[in-house]
Amino acid sequence: MRPPSLLCLLVPLLLLALGLSLGWALGDGLKGYSGERLAEVALELVPESGATHPVTSVLLNFRGYDTLLELAVLLTALLGIWSLGPAAPPYPPPGLVLASLVGWVVPLLIITGGYLLWVGAYAPGGAFQAGAMLGAAGVTLTLAGHPTGGLPAEPWQRLLAALGTLVFLLMGLGLMALGSGFLIYPKGIAKWLILIIEATATLSIGVTLIAAFLGGRPMSLRNRSR
Amino acid sequence: MNLFLFCFDLLLSLTLLALAVAALSSRDPRRGVILFITFGLLLALVWARLRAPDLALTEAAIGAGLTGALMLGAARRAAPRFDSEDSR
Incomplete structure (x- = not known):
């Protein structure tokens, strides 16, 4: 049984949109915030952990x-x-x-x-x-x-x-x-x-x-x- | 970065992508699982190249080794439904 062709088109489009929004979120997270990063705070506290x-x-x-x-x-x-x-x-x-x-x-x-x-x-x-x-x-x-x-x-x-x-x-x-x-x-x-x-x-x-x-x-x- | 390492990384990435496509598009479950295990071992190399030895260790032990064993077991159970002559 073949799935309907609309679904075949819709799924890649939705996946593409999801990928693009995830990429945007990553880029935004990497450059959008200029304050102190969590990694540095955590590294400083490692000796106490x-x-x-x-x-x-x-x-x-x-x-x-x-x-x-x-x-x-x-x-x-x-x-x-x-x-x-x-x-x-x-x-x-x-x-x-x-x-x-x-x-x-x-x-x-x-x-x-x-x-x-x-x-x-x-x-x-x-x-x-x-x-x-x-x-x-x-x-x-x-x-x-x-x-x-x-x-x-x-x-x-x-x-x-x-x-x-x-x-x-x-x-x-x-x-x-x-x-x-x-x-x-x-x-x-x-x-x-x-x-x-x-x-x-x-x-x-x-x-x-x-x-x-x-x-x-x-x-x-x-x-x-x- | 020197040229040799760059070529190595490029080759590694391309092989990884090819293995992913091959594992996903394989019709025989057992073959797909074996390709997936190979994929996991190469992915462990990638983590090692990215200087994440923890992830490399976990990927090799759990991602490739035990998940592979679990999926081989699942493929063995599912195999008679796909084709009967290649069950073991």
Whole structure:
């Protein structure tokens, strides 16, 4: 069935108009304002943020609310995937070469994830990259025939997937209750708060990515009715 | 900027655009996904050239690697509906 020709003409025109207005907005934003830029203000405050790497301090401190919402988006995506149906049947068991390769690669990926998490405080790295490494370890295990990609039983999966968002949110609310404001870290302990949030976020991101690759609700080992 | 780097950047940008068009216009989902992964890896190089190592790392790990794996899984599930002989 061919769509009507008016639509074929209208969609590119609308897209063009959208692109032009976005370009105009960018140009206007770049030259229209001559006052102090946010980037300079943020760079000055990096030493006080609890992380010496600018990107980490923006993601976890100055813009922490946004990162919290990103974690919530991942969690919501996982809920969507789990609601679609059971996971795909596991891959066939690996041959000798693949099995021994997996035995080498998976521990290396987990160690790399831990390194990226720790190094994120002062160099490129951080929770999302570290979580992606954990996810890659799980994907490798899944491809090698592990039925759950190294994930624990379903109740633990739920807890781990929600942990990042939960800890982040509780941290924000706790700081609010202490009178500091939502996700406004006190200067002395900001580094440790950020580290706790990043560590739990890494676990959650890793578990979410593995569960997303499995592509469905985890199959319980006990007899489930459907 | 010296000439070599300029040529490299130009080549990178053109390849990226060509890969984007090829990935979007591919009829076979699996082929499109593989082109998308290649696109993501080259995009990571672009971020590295723009001196954004954080983004390069994220793009290579999440954009190319894990999204690619997820989309390959999706293509594997969708493949029998498109053509039956190329499901794995």
